[in-house]
Amino acid sequence: MKLKDNSPVRQGWSLGDRNPEFIASMMPYWEWFYRYYFRVKTDGWEHIPTEEQVLLVGSHNGGLASPDTAMMMYDWFRRFGTERLVYGLMHQSVWTINPDLADLAVQTGAVRAHPKMAIAALQKGASVLVYPGGAQDVFRPYSERYKIELAGRKGFIKLALREKVTIIPVIAVGAHETLMVLGDCYQQAKQLHEWGMLPWLYNIDPQVFPIYLGLPWGVGVGPVPNFPLPISIYTRICPPIVFERYGRKAANDRVYVDYCYELVRSKMQQELDQLVMDSQQDC
Incomplete structure (x- = not known):
C-alpha cells in the first residue's frame, strides 16, 4: 500500500512512527478549530498525573469526523507538549478505506486497535487513548447523544487489569450535535447484503448504517x-x-471484568449527566 507520492503507508504496527515535529506543525490548524470553530471549553485536566501513564477511555461523538477526539488531543499536546507519549487506538479499516488519512493519523500517534499495540505502548511508558464504543458510539442516534455507549466491549478493562494501569474517562458534550443521526438501519442493510443486493464498501462490515443530517x-x-x-x-x-484488584488473574475473571466494566460505564454516565447540566448552565 502506497501514498499518492508513491511512499509507503505507515501501517500502525510501530510505535516509532509517531512524529512530534509533524504534531507541532499541525497545532496552529487545530488551534483555529479549537478557538474559533468549536469554541471549546474544557476542564478536569488536573486529574491526569504529571508523569504516570494512564488509560484514557472515551466516548466519542459526531460521526467519522469525531471532532471532540481531535480537540481532546489538541488539549493534551498544548498542555503536556508533543514529546509526552500518548497513542490512540484506531480501527483497522481506516488503512483500507483511507490510507492517506491513516498515514497522517499514525504520525500523530495512532496505532492499530490491537491488544499487542496497546500493551506495547503501555510497556513503553506511554499513555493510551481508546474509544471502546467504536462505530456504535460515534453514530448513536441523536436522541441518545447524552448516553455512554461502550458497546459491551471489555478488552480495555482486561488491558487495564493486566497492565495495572489507571483508567481516566474522557467525555464531551456538543460534538454529537455537529450532525444529527436520525437512526440506524443496519439490520435492513445487512439483510440486503445477505441477499446480494448491497455489497459492503471495501468488503468491510460497517456494523452500523446510520441515516443522518449534516454536512x-x-x-x-x-x-x-x-x-x-x-x-x-x-x-x-x-x-x-482505580479497581480493587489487578493482574492476570483479575483480567481472566469474567465476573470481575463485568463488574469493572459496569463500574466504568456507570461512572462515565454520571459524569456525562453532570457535564450536560454544567454546559446548560453556562449557556
Whole structure:
C-alpha cells in the first residue's frame, strides 16, 4: 500500500512512527478549530498525573469526523507538549478505506486497535487513548447523544487489569450535535447484503448504517465521512477509576471484568449527566 507520492503507508504496527515535529506543525490548524470553530471549553485536566501513564477511555461523538477526539488531543499536546507519549487506538479499516488519512493519523500517534499495540505502548511508558464504543458510539442516534455507549466491549478493562494501569474517562458534550443521526438501519442493510443486493464498501462490515443530517451531504446514508457543524464543544477529563484488584488473574475473571466494566460505564454516565447540566448552565 502506497501514498499518492508513491511512499509507503505507515501501517500502525510501530510505535516509532509517531512524529512530534509533524504534531507541532499541525497545532496552529487545530488551534483555529479549537478557538474559533468549536469554541471549546474544557476542564478536569488536573486529574491526569504529571508523569504516570494512564488509560484514557472515551466516548466519542459526531460521526467519522469525531471532532471532540481531535480537540481532546489538541488539549493534551498544548498542555503536556508533543514529546509526552500518548497513542490512540484506531480501527483497522481506516488503512483500507483511507490510507492517506491513516498515514497522517499514525504520525500523530495512532496505532492499530490491537491488544499487542496497546500493551506495547503501555510497556513503553506511554499513555493510551481508546474509544471502546467504536462505530456504535460515534453514530448513536441523536436522541441518545447524552448516553455512554461502550458497546459491551471489555478488552480495555482486561488491558487495564493486566497492565495495572489507571483508567481516566474522557467525555464531551456538543460534538454529537455537529450532525444529527436520525437512526440506524443496519439490520435492513445487512439483510440486503445477505441477499446480494448491497455489497459492503471495501468488503468491510460497517456494523452500523446510520441515516443522518449534516454536512456536506445534507442527508447522509451509511457510515460516510462528514464535516462537523460549528457547534460549541465542552470536554471533561474525569476523576481516575482505580479497581480493587489487578493482574492476570483479575483480567481472566469474567465476573470481575463485568463488574469493572459496569463500574466504568456507570461512572462515565454520571459524569456525562453532570457535564450536560454544567454546559446548560453556562449557556
